[in-house]
Structures are given as structure tokens and as C-alpha cells.
Amino acid sequence: MYQVAVNASVKAIVLDIEGTICSISFVKEVLFPYFISRLPKVLGRYPYPLTVENIPNDLTENEELMYHILLKFQPEYRSSYEALDKYIRNLVSMDVKQPVLKELQGFVWQVGYHNKDLKAPLYPDAIENIVKWSKEGKKLYIYSSGSVRAQKLLLGHVDAANNPDADSGILNLNKYISDYFDTINVGSKVESKSYSKIIDIIGHSPEEILFLTDNVNEAKNALHVGINSIIVVRDGNAELSKDDKENYKLIYSFNNLV
Ligand SMILES: [Mg+2]
Structure with a gap:
């Protein structure tokens, strides 16, 4: 299987939402x-x-x-x-x-x-690895342009019909998340100073942090301050250019990370 090695010293993983753990189409x-x-x-x-x-x-x-x-x-x-x-x-x-x-x-x-009118359809590999990484002692964070409140609602109402931990088919993943970042508390996702703030808040060195996102501009700004960054490719995401595909590490599922 296609594999991408993660820096062994990674202790904290920052996750984007749309296009990374959840399809862009869910929001739109x-x-x-x-x-x-x-x-x-x-x-x-x-x-x-x-x-x-x-x-x-x-x-x-x-x-x-x-x-x-x-x-x-x-x-x-x-x-x-x-x-x-x-x-x-x-x-x-x-x-x-x-x-x-x-x-x-x-x-x-x-x-x-x-009311259960809405359930968040997270990618199964995202659910599986969020639980696994947390059990391995890694700290998990969310960074999304949606408000912290909207992030917690989404992570708290995950559609997971066959998951044994789900309550009436709904899984609450908030217990695995250490903190939430948005454009209010740390700033724009396409400015490197936002990622510097995240480093300060998490309290680890940049090489101990991994950022997963579908957006090349976000990855570029995180890499600029030394954070390991990998582009997540999902169906329905914006097409990457040839250069981007060559210049960035790509994964197609969180299971590609080893
Ligand atoms: Mg995104």
C-alpha cells in the first residue's frame, strides 16, 4: 500500500475539517x-x-x-x-x-x-485514526475557518452507524480533541503567523507537530514555520497542480501515514 512516513518525533496532530476529515460537499x-x-x-x-x-x-x-x-x-x-x-x-x-x-x-x-436531522459524515479512516492516535498518546487539534462552536458541533455528531462506541448511530469525537483553533482565536489559515500562534499554544516544537490539510496554501504557511505538513487528497477536493503534486507530501487516506 502507498505509505508516507511521519516524523517519529510527532506528538501533536492538527487537523483541518473540510476536505480533510469531512467532504467539502457536506458543508455546501x-x-x-x-x-x-x-x-x-x-x-x-x-x-x-x-x-x-x-x-x-x-x-x-x-x-x-x-x-x-x-x-x-x-x-x-x-x-x-x-x-x-x-x-x-x-x-x-x-x-x-x-x-x-x-x-x-x-x-x-x-x-x-x-434533533438528529444533521449528522456529520466523517471519512471512516479519519474516525479510525483519530481514535488510534489519541490512544497512542498523541494530542489532537482542529484548525478550521468554521467557528469553534461549529467545529465542536460537527465533531460531536459524527455519523457512525456501525461503530460500537456510537450512541444511536452518533459518535462524539470531542473527547479525543485537546483544543480547537479558528480564524478568531489564532487568525487566517493562510498566514504563517497563525501557525506560530498554534505552536505557542500547543507547547511543542514545530517538528513535533503534524498538520493535515487539503489546502496547499495552508500547508505552505505551516511549513514556513517548520510544522510538518501533508496534503490530504479526497474525492471532490480542488485539483492540485502538477508542481504541487511534486512539491508536497500527499496522502489519500489517513491510513497512508506510517
Ligand atoms: Mg480544508
Whole structure:
């Protein structure tokens, strides 16, 4: 079998999510459409305009939490159902990273995971090796541009029907993860200073850290500060150039690492 040797001194492994442990299509084809499909129900629950004074007194706890998130949108967008619906759909379709939208999406996904409407389809080799590495005493970390909250939700609701450790087919991998990094707590994934921060937080030397990602720019910036980095190739990931294939170490499954 195709094998890539890992530096024997590696004590910590940092994992990207999309394109590395989970397909890119899950986010684009499942999470985002799920949010849009829930919008009529979420926004249709309240009388408009949405204002502090207008909060209905018969809301469930989740509905009240959701109302308070919606109040963070500018008043002009809260004037009517149509205005708010149009504004939110626009943000989503243009992929604008608006903080209130992110918070709202995070909440809708949280409810979806809890209802078991959503399950995260991690690659089986990723699940297997996360458990194995953890048992071997390696420390595991996540670094994703999705928020830490979204990362924990995803890792906490892994679709694993045949896994003996799963609870009703859902596996919680958070117990194997030591810490979570995102663009808020360490910064952009394509700047080497973010990886320097990660080295400081983990507290190991760069050669003791391995970073697995599908993104060449991320690997380049991690390598720049001395972190071992390997590109993970999965179906549906962006195509690598000929040069990239020659210049970087590649794996097609976590089982390729020895
Ligand atoms: Mg990725």
C-alpha cells in the first residue's frame, strides 16, 4: 500500500475539517441548504417588526434565544418578514461572513444536530485514526475557518452507524480533541503567523507537530514555520497542480501515514 512516513518525533496532530476529515460537499450541499430550508419556520414564528418590546411571551427557550440573535440585525432588516428573509438569503447566496448570520446558522445547525436531522459524515479512516492516535498518546487539534462552536458541533455528531462506541448511530469525537483553533482565536489559515500562534499554544516544537490539510496554501504557511505538513487528497477536493503534486507530501487516506 502507498505509505508516507511521519516524523517519529510527532506528538501533536492538527487537523483541518473540510476536505480533510469531512467532504467539502457536506458543508455546501447539506449544512447550507439545511439552514435555508429552516428559514421560513425560524423567521415565521415571530410578529414583525422584531423589536425588544415586541418579544412574544409564549416562546420556547430556543425560540427566545433565536429572537435575541435576530435582534442583532440592523432595524431596517427587522421591519418585516419579507425584508429579513430577503436580507439573510442574500448574505448566504453571496457567502458573506456576517457575524450575526454565522451565529444564526450555528444555532440552527445546533438544533438540527440535536434533533438528529444533521449528522456529520466523517471519512471512516479519519474516525479510525483519530481514535488510534489519541490512544497512542498523541494530542489532537482542529484548525478550521468554521467557528469553534461549529467545529465542536460537527465533531460531536459524527455519523457512525456501525461503530460500537456510537450512541444511536452518533459518535462524539470531542473527547479525543485537546483544543480547537479558528480564524478568531489564532487568525487566517493562510498566514504563517497563525501557525506560530498554534505552536505557542500547543507547547511543542514545530517538528513535533503534524498538520493535515487539503489546502496547499495552508500547508505552505505551516511549513514556513517548520510544522510538518501533508496534503490530504479526497474525492471532490480542488485539483492540485502538477508542481504541487511534486512539491508536497500527499496522502489519500489517513491510513497512508506510517
Ligand atoms: Mg480544508
